[in-house]
Amino acid sequence: MSENPNVASPAPSSPEVASPTASPEPANNAPPATGSDNADWPVLEEAAPSSAASTTSTATAPPGVEQSSMAAPRGLSYAVDIVFCIDVTGSMTPIIDQVKANALRFYDDVQSNLTAKGKNVDQLRVKVIAFRDFVADGAAALDESPFFTLPGERASFSDFVSGLIAEGGGDAPESGLEAVALAIDSPWTTTGDRRRQVIVVWTDQPAQPLDVSVLPADLSSRVPADFSALTDVWEDEQGPMGSSSKRLILFAPDGPGWSDISGVWENVVHNPSQAGGGLSEVDYGTIIDSIGNSV
């Protein structure tokens, strides 16, 4: 045989396609010898669907047939950690309550997204890093919670978020990259067959260049020296976060720090905005899907 010349030419008009129900038995006629004249034959028939198709299947049904639901799986277990980095400088005052509400909602939405597909979320934890500006605020520039295991410690999580007050920070920019570095350095979960490790940043200002000299002594060892080193930590396959399980969601303006991240780092979704202001529901749903639907 020689090769089919069709592949070298533009696609012709749609060929005759054998009806899915044309033959109850596939290829059930005597086959012509290869290369023989079979002009009267449907060369490829649609393999017939089972006459006893299970109710849990759309076995070879035409598109549009309703698909069935499946029971909760007994397969893999999932563990999800989320670290919220929240800018609590004075400029966030008009929107801090909305950001707090978004933080509380975010966890609910990720969990709903996972459970809607019957994924067993064995462990879901959240942690909060509230940040200001180490240059202007010194040690008061950081307020870091432990991981709260949800839903058991939901009240403690809510109390921590509710207690955040937007103040200080001096002029822009703020210490957002330090917050991201500390988030990366979190004690991430090692349980579960599959994991999602998510950092979510809300800020209305660009980020200060990293400068460990302005950090309190206990933090300087946890923060890389510059953006390049921070990038290495994020991209490191053997780093603190799993190479496949990590996600970074930025609700942050275009500008130094944040645009550098979304332009260079993998596994990042950036909503260029003032701390998520004006985010459409469609884009919000896309973000939640990028976390829950890919695991």
Added chain:
Amino acid sequence: MSETASVWSASAPGSTPGPTISFSFNLGKIPDQGEDSDPILRDGPDLGLVAVFDGMGGAGGTVYETPDGRRTGAYLASRVARDVVERRMLELLEPDWNLNGKAAASDLQRSVQRALRQRLEELKAPPSGLRSRLLRALPTTMALVALQRTQAGGPSWACHVLWAGDSRAYVFEPAGARQLTTDDLRDPGDALANLRRDSVVSNAMSADTEFHVNHRKVVLQAPFLVVCATDGCFGYVRTPMHFEHLVLSHLEAARSTEEWSSALQAEITAVTGDDAAMSVLGVGAGLKEFQKLFEPRVTELARDFIAPLDELSNAVGRAEQELKALQSRQLGETAQIWSRYKPEYERYLRPQPLTDDEEEQDKLAVRETSAQAEQRSAGDDQTGPVAEASEPASDQRPTDADEATVPEGSEAIGESHLQPSEEISS
């Protein structure tokens, strides 16, 4: 799908049967929202076409308004790609012509890309404000096998494998299952590593990113089973060996192709956390012959691979249960033993009952205090310091003002040689 004995019984004398048995299914986790498309499954005496498409929900979660309601990009993409690929392959795959696999891969790439871009334009979706290399417009995977008999009536088949993404094609031969596709992953590994790593897909069909369609050609000797599956079928079992066993063990027990399909669906439903689509085509033998051919392999799999792995897994499970039980027992018994030890340990931390002498002295002190108070109140201008009245009467009580900081319920002891602060901290 059912067994079609007439196909191969009607073959030319001495010829090897062509496609004989087949089935496919598409299981959506959420009714009517499954992002896998219905598989492609077509056969002819000398040809076979099997394919699956997995709309990528993580990358294509964007929701579009369509005449059929709100649909995700993933849902739409898998269906668009399926229809285009089926149409093109029916055009390209003919018994009289050898399929040029590389050209077919390019053809499918162009055709699907054009169709996805056109569909995206039709959707007239407002531009997204999001920036990410994780997100794609109308993303879907594809795994496709095109079979062509190489000689009239012969057992040899050219198997063209075309794919993009992490959906897979396999051939199940009597000696074992072989993966025909290489997963397009950002962090590639072998099949076992990929099960655990859950890596991001590096190449998939989409409307807004460049992609390629991979091609591989192998020659297969009938009888064999060709299987195309989305990761909802193979991605939620413990090992690749378990997937082969899952498919073949249900073949052995089935009285019909329908039973085999149903049992597989039930098993996959029980373990998967994703939509799952599978398409299976058997070539060169009927169901009973396949059962006989694969029986030794199922036995070997169970004995040499599955049993040891499951035994180990069960042992780990038992050990974990035992560890949990031990930890619980440790907590309980520690609390119990502590409760026995604690009373003596905390003997001096609790208020001590007064001795008879102390009680008598306390009563005396109270009486004296009352008498003094009465004397003061009786005098016209004899008002003593208030602090005097509150001073402890007993000479065993500390008189230093700092002693007021001794916590309630605590008792200062050995005051003759310890400073008050030492007493508290001790």
